């Protein structure tokens with residue numbers, strides 16, 4: 637399989653269809669909802685988690701078998717049934733209409749695959765094995781999750797604010813780059829990892845003060 641091109645999709649408010657309502661579909665639906673997707677599930681049976689989401693009106697459930705027109709106007713589709721032939725059929729329909737398609741039992745039919753994901757606030761760590769071993773992707777993600785904990789979400793907030801201030805107050809882009817690269821080093825990473833957020837704040841303030849000199 638050729639190498640996949642990594643992107644971060646904005647699916648907020650966009651129509652996402654999941655075909656199938658089992659445990660794999662439930663995992664994919666959770667991921668879509670987390671990012672603000674408008675999720676519709678078509679399946680004659682639903683996993684209890686999906687039933688709950690339907691009752692809470694977080695998703696729309698079409699309680700029947702898949703029909704070709706279900707993909708109309710969808711931004712992306714995930715074919716997650718236990719019927720390989722049907723999953724291929726869904727993929728072929730989407731490919732024809734240039735709709736993004738993920739097929740849970742066949743990477744070759746996917747226009748996108750899902751990585752194992754660890755999030756802390758705006759920090760996103762995504763691990764892919766290009767379909768070679770999803771289980772390994774999960775284990776690598778779990779290892780990374782032990783290192784990149786909640787402190788990183790907090791530190792990112794601080795760095796994001798600093799960057800905004802720099803964009804507003806320092807018109808020289810070379811200077812901005814220099815300031816940010818000088819601040820964000822392996823040493824800062826270690827401070828964040830050790831939970832020394834006060835020291836991180838101090839470094840950021842020092843950075844701001846140096847701009848006024």
Ligand SMILES: C[C@@]1(CC(=O)O)C2=NC(=C\c3[nH]c(c(CCC(=O)O)c3CC(=O)O)Cc3[nH]c(c(CC(=O)O)c3CCC(=O)O)/C=C3\N/C(=C\2)[C@@H](CCC(=O)O)[C@]3(C)CC(=O)O)/[C@H]1CCC(=O)O
Nearest residue numbers: 740741743749750751752764765766767768769770771774
């Ligand atoms: C990462 C993760 C993201 C997510 O789903 O959110 C994900 N699979 C996860 C787990 C997982 N999946 C499977 C196992 C059992 C062990 C094993 O088979 O290895 C485990 C392990 C477990 O559950 O621990 C079975 C499996 N998966 C695929 C096939 C079909 C095939 O390969 O042909 C089969 C065989 C089905 C069968 O046996 O019939 C296919 C795909 N699975 C992918 C993603 C894409 C490639 C990702 C990559 O490697 O880059 C791809 C191509 C399409 C896609 O689904 O996007 C998620 C981790 C969630 C987490 O972080 O906890």
Ligand SMILES: NC(=O)c1ccc[n+]([C@@H]2O[C@H](COP(=O)([O-])OP(=O)(O)OC[C@H]3O[C@@H](n4cnc5c(N)ncnc54)[C@H](O)[C@@H]3O)[C@@H](O)[C@H]2O)c1
Nearest residue numbers: 656657658659660661678679680681701702717718740741
């Ligand atoms: N990609 C992954 O991460 C991953 C992981 C494990 C398994 N799998 C694969 O995913 C597939 C699904 O696994 P599962 O555990 O969720 O299976 P499951 O049996 O729990 O769910 C299958 C779902 O498909 C629905 N379905 C069947 N025919 C349908 C139709 N005509 N229209 C709409 N929905 C229909 C069923 O109602 C059911 O809800 C398996 O075949 C397996 O090969 C993929």
